Amino acid sequence: MYKILLIDDETIIIEGLKKLVPWEEIECEVAGVAEDGLEGLELAQKLKPDIIISDIQMPRLSGLQMIKKLKEKSRYTKFIILTGYREFEYAREAITLGVTRFLLKPTNLEDIKNAILEAINVIDDERTKVKDIENLRKKLNKFNALNDNDNNNTDNEADKVTFLTGQAIKYIKDNYENKLDLQTVADHLYISSWYLCKILKKEVGNSFVELLNEVRIQEAKNLLTSTNYKVYEITEMVGYSDTPYFSKTFKKHVGITPNQYRNKNWNNKEAN
Known part of the structure; x- marks a missing residue:
């Protein structure tokens, strides 16, 4: 109710x-x-x-x-x-x-x-968007943990898919500030873009663009609360070329604008 x-x-x-x-x-x-x-x-x-x-x-x-x-x-x-x-x-x-x-x-x-x-x-x-983003973050954390384990076994298809997904996420996190697309990541892994799209959807439940946006927004949140860079500067630093699009994407993922997020968290810091 x-x-x-x-x-x-x-x-x-x-x-x-x-x-x-x-x-x-x-x-x-x-x-x-x-x-x-x-x-x-x-x-x-x-x-x-x-x-x-x-x-x-x-x-x-x-x-x-x-x-x-x-x-x-x-x-x-x-x-x-x-x-x-x-x-x-x-x-x-x-x-x-x-x-x-x-x-x-x-x-x-x-x-x-x-x-x-x-x-x-x-x-x-x-609520649906929040739930989808929370699920994506949980899966990102899962693959981050898998990626930290050097004993990945790729002897069967399931292990191969898990390993490739983890490597794709690692590459995105290492290169999010650059102009990045599905084909670039697929080429890095020596697989087709179609296959990469398929395994991301299967393992993470989200598209490449949604995954890239989530990684970029997480880094933007860190920059907003730990630096004095202006929003348009952070836009470029996390890989976006258009500030209005960045702000719109940020609000979709976080629920508030970049400036509102910064002000809210700076106020919390000062209160503590």
């Missing part, structure tokens, strides 16, 4: 959402309710909801101010704005904060339900 937090200073809105939205039908449950942004902030940090449906203008802390603070703590919660305020500035700030949907009161039940389903789809996509 997806956990929902409702935040609005109008009791009638809260009660209407609780009673009218078919929560069980869309695999959701209302985990909590709050009457203003400050109470919502505290509850969100405690409950860690999947989706927050919030008004904008509320006592003590506005909905947008609350979302901004929560975004600094967690990138996974999705936000839906339900407000009676039509000002363009509110909508623009909501878009900047990455709000899933901006709904105007009064709105119909179908629009609210569709907004929630849209947020659920985004959550599911992100």
Whole structure:
């Protein structure tokens, strides 16, 4: 079940959402309710909801101010704005904060339900990507360990495939900063690019490009937290020629931009 937090200073809105939205039908449950942004902030940090449906203008802390603070703590919660305020500035700030949907009161039940389903789809996509990347990292660690063992036995096909995969990963890790493609790695191993593609998919479960990106992103994370190089410099150092593409790939793997990752980890260092 997806956990929902409702935040609005109008009791009638809260009660209407609780009673009218078919929560069980869309695999959701209302985990909590709050009457203003400050109470919502505290509850969100405690409950860690999947989706927050919030008004904008509320006592003590506005909905947008609350979302901004929560975004600094967690990138996974999705936000839906339900407000009676039509000002363009509110909508623009909501878009900047990455709000899933901006709904105007009064709105119909179908629009609210569709907004929630849209947020659920985004959550599911992100969780799938995170799971895929975690699996890839586990397999990378496995082959790193295999590569450290000099007693690889290549007498049978299974051992040969494992050995070649480990060697391919080692070559990628040693040369990630260069212009690297599938054919280059295959030539190094004296096998066809088709065969290398096949064994990578079988043993690691990912394509050559996905594997290369993961190695490069791991090195970029190290550089971002241990050096003062600018993002465009790190882009080139880890083998990318285009900074926007690097930033997009980094966010796909890590969930936040390179600058956000650097700021977050530098702040953690200073706090410790």
